[in-house]
Amino acid sequence: MSKDFFPISKPYEMVYDARTFETQESRGGGSLDNFIYDSNVGVFIQSDTQETLYESASLEHSTPPLPSQPMSPEVPPPTRKRNRTNIGAKSVETYNIQLELMDKITQNIDKLTRSIDSIDSEPSCWDIIREIPNLDDSARFKALDLLNTRGKKFEFMKMTPEERSKWINHKLMH
Secondary structure, three states: OOHHHOOOOOOOOEEEOOOOEEEOOOOOOOOHHHEEEEOOOOEEEEOOOOOOHHHHHHHHOOOOOOOOOOOOOOOOOOOOOOOHHHHHHHHHHHHHHHHHHHHHHHHHHHHHHHHHHHHHHOOOHHHHHHOOOOOOHHHHHHHHHHOOOHHHHHHHHHOOHHHHHHHHHHHHHO
16 A cells, blocks of 8 residues: 555554554654544554644544445444443343333233132122021012122121021011
């Protein structure tokens, strides 16, 4: 490659070779160790020279070269990879959310199972009415018809067997 392939406005010229990297000027040291990457500006800056206000202002307003133009040593290639720590934190966060959701789903399923089991294990109104003595089938069917709301069923279940018998006889008489 020729020396004028990369025009640079610095007092030295860079020569790129696939096998070596060196500068034409010997007093600069010729290595990238003399450069520091300034993430605020997005360019490499020589560490052993003082920048003037004009130079720092021009660096802030400079635009990166187009993809068809060769890259100068002052502009690093754009970073397109995500930071691994952020990816790891997000995956751990997602995993924790999934665990919480699974826990809530499990709790809800357990709660529904207990509710269904309690319905099966509790005696029904019909079972209680059949245990009341001195009632024929017709009176039992009419008593079951009287328990037409949830509130009535709940109160009927709380009554003692004697109170249930009196309540049914009272309702059937009227």
